[in-house]
Amino acid sequence: MKITDLQLTIVGIPRQTGFISKHVIVEIKTDEEITGVGEMSDFSHLPHYSLDIRDLTAVLKSILVGKNPFDISLINKELLSSFPEAMFYYEKGNFIRNGIDAALHDLCGKALNISVAEFIGGRIQEKIKVCYPIFRHRFMEEVEENLEIVRSRFQQGFDVFRLYVGKNLDADEAFLDGVQKEFGSKVKIKSLDFSHLLDWKQAAKAVKRLSAYDFEMVESPAVQNDFEGLYQFRVKMDHPVSEHVWSFRQQYEMIRHDSVDIFNISPIFIGGITNAKKAAAAAEVAGKACLLGTTQELSIGTAAMAHLGSSLVNLTYTSDPTGPELYTGDIVKNPVKYESGYLLVPSRDKPGLGMELDWEQINKYKVDDLSWGNVSVHQLQDRTSQTKK
Known part of the structure; x- marks a missing residue:
């Protein structure tokens, strides 16, 4: 061929x-x-x-x-x-x-x-727990808008959310307080995601302020490629730290500095399924956990992540790929499906990624x-x- x-x-x-x-x-x-x-x-x-x-x-x-x-x-x-x-x-x-x-x-x-899952090594799981993103507050009036997103998505089965933080801490705190008061333990906050907006010292102060509320981890709490700063943040905080993998040199430095607990791995950021498998294997050798990250893909990209995630032995944290739920349309006849807060891996009866263009x-x-x-x-x-x- x-x-x-x-x-x-x-x-x-x-x-x-x-x-x-x-x-x-x-x-x-x-x-x-x-x-x-x-x-x-x-x-x-x-x-x-x-x-x-x-x-x-x-x-x-x-x-x-x-x-x-x-x-x-x-x-x-x-x-x-x-x-x-x-x-x-x-x-x-x-x-x-x-x-x-x-x-x-x-x-x-x-x-x-x-299917791609079988092609890259076989399936360990048929569905992957995912969270829905709440985008960063810039203004206090956005708090109620984001609480309404939690209400509507909770009704659709999403019970874990990822909160982008760092622009307006008053609004971030008001949102977390609103979620806690309205939903209690029924809704979980997977992470506070700083997206490299703050240096590690600023991020540490922000996390201490928001630690009155429950969240599982902290993501990207230092400027890009500040491996020493990421390590300093990690040893001073009680929550596990996650960071994206966007190059093998960067992953090597994070392993060498012992900067993170969890590697956020996504084909889009590391250059494909092939490289994502390598990054996950490197994490496993280093004794680190993984989660699947996202840039918010359409169904083809999300299906690729589902096949990848189904084959990983160290995918132990809630993942991020909910892109198709964020868009008003898609470009395939059979979009990926979500059920009770899980991304379903496309059927093994459908060859390849299991997607048909529309x-x-x-x-x-x-x-x-x-x-x-x-x-x-x-x-x-x-x-x-x-x-x-």
């Missing part, structure tokens, strides 16, 4: 907040008329630049066409040469490699008539480029509406 062509299609899909996230749908075609699909998820992130889709298509075709799609390691090596790790959380090269790697896994699973929806959301004009930095950080000030 040989790869004969590549097609990239850009879609812009609104979140429930009104923010429009742009994604790239990947199709890798072969001489045996099997097509693998993947997703370069959520390019609408900092750093504040966009890519030329025609140039990207040409570069990727030069790497892929003529290759055997089962040569995943070889292809990933070539992709890394063209789109190297940059030690940055939202590095767009990782997003690109992730989409290609997912499509290769989908293609190989389809060729073998097995071209009616794709054409509805299709856009020409990845640029987003005058969207402000705080909108990119907090995923708020382009019209909300």
Whole structure:
């Protein structure tokens, strides 16, 4: 089997907040008329630049066409040469490699008539506990809006939430107080997520202030790549510390400094299922737990994470992939499903990732480029509406 062509299609899909996230749908075609699909998820992130889709298509075709799609390691090596790790959380090269790697896994699973979970080692679980995100408070009036989100999502079966914090601690405290008073032990806060907005000393002060309320862990409580600061925070706090993995050098430094308790691993941030499996294995060797992170993918990207998570032995904490629940639409005929706060792994009876493209929806959301004009930095950080000030 040989790869004969590549097609990239850009879609812009609104979140429930009104923010429009742009994604790239990947199709890798072969001489045996099997097509693998993947997703370069959520390019609408900092750093504040966009890519030329025609140039990207040409570069990727030069790497892929003529290759055997089962040569995943070889292809990933070539992709890394063209789109190297940059030690940055939202590095767009990782997003690109992730989409290609997912499509290769989908293609190989389809060729073998097995699911991706079976292709990468088999299933340990058929569903993954997930949390719903509550985005960062900037103003006190947003507290009631976010409490209403908890009420509505709790009715849908979500009983664990992740709270982005650090912009307005008065509002963060008011929200946590409101959740505790209204829901008690029926609702859990998985984490306080600082997203690298504060240095470790500021984050430590914030956590001490909010420690009157129950939460399971603290995420990203230091500036990016401050491994010593992350360690200092960890040894001074009672809660376990989690951090995303966005390069193998960064993961090595976190292991060397003993900076974290839990590695937040997501294919989008480390460059694909292949690399995410390596990162999870490194965590296991280091005696660390894992959870699945997210940039809030559509169903293709979320399905890839579900297959990955189903095969990990050290996935021991509540994970984050609830992206399809945050958007007003999707681009597949059979979106991933959630049940009682769990992400269901696509059926083993469906080969590959188990996703079928819906071209009616794709054409509805299709856009020409990845640029987003005058969207402000705080909108990119907090995923708020382009019209909300």
